[in-house]
Amino acid sequence: MRAYLTLVRRELGGFFISLTGYVIIASVLLLLGFSFTGMLSSLNNDPHGVVAPLTELFYGTFYFWLILLLTAPVITMRSFAFEKWSGTYETLMTTPVKDWQVVLAKFTGTMLFYILTWLPLFGCIAVVRYLTREPTVLDPWTTTSTFFGIALIGCLYMSMGCFASALTRSQIIAAMISFVIGLGLFVLSLRSLVPAPSADWAAKVFSYISLVEHMEDFARGFVDTRHIVFYLSLTVLFLFLTLKVVESRRWK
Amino acid sequence: MSNGLIIEVENLTKRYAGHPAIDGLTFSVGRGEIVGFLGPNGAGKSTTMRILACFMPASSGTARVAGLDVFTQADEVRRRIGYMPENNPLHLDMRVRExxxxxxxxxxxxxxxxxxxxxxxxxxxxxxxxSRRIIGHLSKGYRQRVGLADALAHEPELIILDEPTIGLDPHQIRSVRQLIKDLARHHTVLLSSHILSEVEMTCNRVLIMNQGKILAADTTRNLQNIMSDGGQVIAEIAAPVAELRACWEQMGEIEYFDISPSEGEYLRCALTPRSGLDLRPLVFEQVRARGWELRELSRAQHSLEDIFVHITRPDREEEAR
Structure with missing residues (x-):
């Protein structure tokens, strides 16, 4: 436990000691700003026609997916790849630390940082609320469930990123692998929207794995256990794969 | 441990894609020793150290540290080892103390x-x-000390240092070397190097490796003695050349000799004995009996470098076959 906490602290600290963390936060802020202005202009165009919760309006802009798809690889790429490249992986792995502690600490560190980058969204929402003084626009339940959804989807993308990073010594390759897996999963969920699947079972499968539909539900305030199971099980799967990659060094 | 051994390695083999990096190593290290791994690049020094530090497993064979198996009891072994890998990787963005x-x-x-x-x-x-400086801003000598300090932090019984002085300037090498010598009072040290003089100066025992095998394992002094069997004696004497020549010719113990002029009236005689005996007392006897002036009398000491070149010479292997 002590080693785990030490590693999480180091992992999170690594973002702020170097410039990376600030650059990521700044870029996310920029994209959030764009989506915020988009949200505001749609409110201005038809202030009385807005019935959907604000969170859904936010989520409806494509910026959300852009942020997710772009930042996840960048946040996770250094977790293992940089340590392998610089050689500190060897000093780390020759301390009495368990492999699963390392994997879990890397995941926790990136996850905490991911959540941190999303916090400004609260600020955006609070501004709208302050200016409109309209309680229906923003209710605490949908905000909470939206953040819950963002965190869940983040779990999946961070674990995928850690897995990709564990595979290679190069941060660029790690980022590309996790971007491709992440984009693939996202495109699969679009596919269910664009050409309607012919078979009944196919439609069901696609809707089950559709990230877009999941987020739609979360933004509306529906917290569906099926979605939770989907994200958590995939996260566990990727963390398990990461652990196996880390352990493979010690296979005979 | 009752037998006083901290490292016991038996038949250790590691293959990378079929090629053996180390091939059937067997050696042991006692507590309190400073042992040097010596060998050219690619001899298998780092591989052996990585296995001992539980970074990766061997393909076959066993290695024990303080009686614990490095594969099955890795965590326990890691607690007892301070390991500094090659090139001393550090988190350059952190401060020393941090x-x-x-x-x-x-x-x-x-x-x-x-x-x-x-x-x-x-x-x-x-x-x-x-202590408050960022590691990335420090000189290489200081970084090396940070690596050493890290290896010492948990008071390990055994310290494994892979090429601790590589890339340092002579002053830094000297200070790191002194540091290692100081460590030896409380710890067992296993270090690797391809710099011979370094091992010669710091270690009391040397394992010479080449192509994944240990070619020689002995104390530096013993290795030197083996090599200086039949060692030349150098004597600088002030005497007429003809007399010197006559004297050496009539001494049965001298196989051949060479006389060359030195500064002033002194002549430099290089004398090679017939059998492995020490010529120095005999030479001194002659000089005293004849009343010559003697200003130097020494037996050539072979440095580890000679031994190393002798042992790792490629044609030696062919000879063995």
Missing amino acids: YLKFRARLKGLGIGRSRERVDVVMQQCGLTEV
Whole structure:
């Protein structure tokens, strides 16, 4: 436990000691700003026609997916790849630390940082609320469930990123692998929207794995256990794969 | 351990894609020794050290540290080892003190204990005045000390240092070397190097490796003695050439000799004995009997470099076949 906490602290600290963390936060802020202005202009165009919760309006802009798809690889790429490249992986792995502690600490560190980058969204929402003084626009339940959804989807993308990073010594390759897996999963969920699947079972499968539909539900305030199971099980799967990659060094 | 051995390695083999990096190594290291691994690049020194430090497993064979198997009891072994890998990788973005504390905590030391130990090792390695500097801004010599301090932080029984002085300037090498010598009072040290003089100066026992095998394992002094069997004696004597020549010719113990002029009236005689005996007393006897002046009398000591070149010479292997 002590080693785990030490590693999480180091992992999170690594973002702020170097410039990376600030650059990521700044870029996310920029994209959030764009989506915020988009949200505001749609409110201005038809202030009385807005019935959907604000969170859904936010989520409806494509910026959300852009942020997710772009930042996840960048946040996770250094977790293992940089340590392998610089050689500190060897000093780390020759301390009495368990492999699963390392994997879990890397995941926790990136996850905490991911959540941190999303916090400004609260600020955006609070501004709208302050200016409109309209309680229906923003209710605490949908905000909470939206953040819950963002965190869940983040779990999946961070674990995928850690897995990709564990595979290679190069941060660029790690980022590309996790971007491709992440984009693939996202495109699969679009596919269910664009050409309607012919078979009944196919439609069901696609809707089950559709990230877009999941987020739609979360933004509306529906917290569906099926979605939770989907994200958590995939996260566990990727963390398990990461652990196996880390352990493979010690296979005979 | 009752037998006083800290490292016991038997038939250790590691293959990379079919090629053996180390091939059936067997050796042991006793407590309190400073042992040097010596060999050209690619001899298998780093591989052996990585296996001992539980970074990767061997393909076959066993290795024990303090009686514990490095594969099945890796965690216990890691607690007893301070390991500094090749090129000394560090988190360059951290400060010295911060890094050492981070490492001490990783190695399982509590908050108070790690603070205490970090202060001690910084003192020991001369890092106190740079404790707040960022490691990336330090000179290579200081970075090497940070690596050493890290290896010492949890008071390990065994310290494994892979090429500890590589890339340092002569002053830095000297100070790191002194540091290693100081460590030896309380720890067992296993270090590797391809710099011969270094091993010669710091270690009391040498394992010479080449192509994954140990070619020689002995104390530096014994290795020198083996080599200086039949060692030449150099004598600088002031005497007429003809007399010198006559004298050496009539001495049965001298196989052949060579006389060359030195500064002033002195002549430099290089005398090779017939059997492995020491010529020095005999030469001195002659000089005294004839009333010559003698200003130097020495037996050529073979440096580890000669031994190394002799042992790792490619044609030696062919001879063996």
